[in-house]
Amino acid sequence: MLVAAALLLASCSGSGPQTSLNPKGPMSRDIDNLWQLVFIIAAIVFTVVQVGLLYSLWRYRARKGDDREPVQLHGNTRLEILWTIIPVVILASIGVPIIKGIFEIHEIPVGPDVVQVKVTGHQWWWEFAYPDLTSDDGRSLVTANELHIPAGRKVNLTMTSADVIHSFWVPSLAGKRDLVPGRISHLTLEADDPTPPGEPLPGQCAEFCGLSHADMRFKVFVETDAGFQAWADQQLTPGTVPTGDPAAAGWEVFSTTCTACHRATMLQDGTVSVVGVERHVDVRGETFVSSLAPDLTHFGSRTTFAGSVFDNTPEHVATWLADPSAVKPMNPDRNDLTTGRVLGMPNFGLDQAQIEGLTAMLEGWQ
Numbered sequence: 001m002l003v004a005a006a007l008l009l010a011s012c013s014g015s016g017p018q019t020s021l022n023p024k025g026p027m028s029r030d031i032d033n034l035w036q037l038v039f040i041i042a043a044i045v046f047t048v049v050q051v052g053l054l055y056s057l058w059r060y061r062a063r064k065g066d067d068r069e070p071v072q073l074h075g076n077t078r079l080e081i082l083w084t085i086i087p088v089v090i091l092a093s094i095g096v097p098i099i100k101g102i103f104e105i106h107e108i109p110v111g112p113d114v115v116q117v118k119v120t121g122h123q124w125w126w127e128f129a130y131p132d133l134t135s136d137d138g139r140s141l142v143t144a145n146e147l148h149i150p151a152g153r154k155v156n157l158t159m160t161s162a163d164v165i166h167s168f169w170v171p172s173l174a175g176k177r178d179l180v181p182g183r184i185s186h187l188t189l190e191a192d193d194p195t196p197p198g199e200p201l202p203g204q205c206a207e208f209c210g211l212s213h214a215d216m217r218f219k220v221f222v223e224t225d226a227g228f229q230a231w232a233d234q235q236l237t238p239g240t241v242p243t244g245d246p247a248a249a250g251w252e253v254f255s256t257t258c259t260a261c262h263r264a265t266m267l268q269d270g271t272v273s274v275v276g277v278e279r280h281v282d283v284r285g286e287t288f289v290s291s292l293a294p295d296l297t298h299f300g301s302r303t304t305f306a307g308s309v310f311d312n313t314p315e316h317v318a319t320w321l322a323d324p325s326a327v328k329p330m331n332p333d334r335n336d337l338t339t340g341r342v343l344g345m346p347n348f349g350l351d352q353a354q355i356e357g358l359t360a361m362l363e364g365w366q
Contacts, residue, residue: 007220017202024172024201025190027105030310031175034101038094045090068119074122105175108186109154117147119159121166121179121289123209123343124216124330125307129289135236137307139265139270143235144294147203148221150228155189160283162290163341170220176206191222200303203309212329217308238267239297239365247364251355254296257348258358260337261293264365279340292342300366321355323347 023029060070120127130141147156159168161179168187169176177187195201205216223231243250254264255275263276281290299305302312307330310316319327330344350358 018171019206021172022172025174025192027174027188027190028172030101031106033346034098037097041090041094050160077166106186107188109156109188111154115149115153115155117149117155117156117157118286118288118292119161119168119179121159121161121168121205121209121216123163124205124212124328125294126216126218126248127162127289127291127294130232131220133232133236135272139236139272140289141232142289142291142295143298143302145217145220145304146221146302148223148228149189149191150225151191151194151222155188157187157189158286159185160286160288162281163209163359164209166205166216167210168203169206170201170203170213172201173220175205177325178207182283185284189220191220193222194227195220195222198303209213210330210343215307215309215328219304219308233365234301235298238272240267242361242364246353246357248357249353250359250361253350253354253358254361258296261289261291261342261345262296264295264297266297290340292337292340293345294366295318296362298365299362300364312363314363317359317362318355320345321350321358 005248020028020035021032021033115317116130116132118129118131120129126147127146128143128147133141157168157177159177159179161181163181167176168179170189172188173191174187177185180186191201200219200221203218205213207213208357209216221231242251254262259276261277263274263278266273266275277292279292280287280291282288294305296342300312304310305312306318306320306324309328310320324330324345324347325332326347328344332342332344332346334343335341335346
């Protein structure tokens with residue numbers, strides 16, 4: 001009774017934020033429909049078998065004083081053909097739509113309306129580059145941990161990993177797809193409607209990838225076409241070097257310390273330039289942005305940071321800068337910048353003034 005009660009109560013918990021049972025797009029809806037088909041067929045088979053079993057146990061049970069031997073049967077061709085054909089039909093009704101769905105899901109969308117995004121998985125954050133969204137001087141849009149897509153349009157994700165195997169998963173939009181170092185995988189996303197303000201769709205790395213695997217998350221913001229274009233235009237605008245304290249003091253710290261891993265596209269003396277590390281890698285003919293740490297150009301416009309673990313507030317940023325590994329499990333002692341191996345942001349021992357300056361600068365980069 002306790003076990004039954006526990007199962008009953010567990011079924012009343014409702015759907016969590018990362019449920020696959022609340023599809024928000026055609027791809028996830030196809031997967032959900034297949035799941036429902038398999039569930040319904042399995043439920044029917046289970047019911048028929050259990051009813052037949054229970055009936056046989058009751059109808060042909062041994063009775064007191066009844067010592068008759070049951071009729072001995074040595075095969076029944078008609079029944080054997082029947083219970084061979086029925087499973088074949090059941091498996092075909094499941095297998096055919098599943099195989100068809102697999103081919104459809106793996107089909108790479110093409111056309112002028114398809115949004116191209118190159119995804120690089122890092123321990124433990126996500127890098128998103130939009131090769132077709134470029135500025136007048138040829139820079140492509142690069143951001144981290146927050147993926148923006150337009151509603152009603154297919155998005156082709158071309159994905160790889162900078163270190164270990166990761167798995168890209170947005171439960172409400174599509175299934176999982178592994179990111180393997182040195183290889184390329186594709187995944188198609190398509191959302192029905194724009195997400196309400198402040199309610200992006202949650203995503204997660206679904207392949208154990210080390211110490212902070214559970215904190216390797218991301219957000220998907222679904223926009224209208226106009227909203228998506230406005231966001232892209234804003235992201236392609238270079239940042240500006242702050243001139244007033246404390247942000248100006250933060251710029252000094254950023255220029256001398258943070259640029260060993262991070263980068264930012266800045267407008268200085270009328271010239272647009274990338275400050276910090278800018279890395280690109282070639283994977284089977286595809287060029288991916290593969291930074292050591294997230295691009296911070298428009299950090300202040302993001303709603304979250306650190307693998308979408310923390311809300312982007314001055315208080316959280318200050319706490320992070322004081323000691324990153326204290327709030328997110330990482331292993332920066334194993335960093336090797338010469339090989340591009342980065343396992344987290346080190347504690348640089350920043351004092352309060354430096355933290356306040358960096359926080360003001362980062363939050364001001366809208």
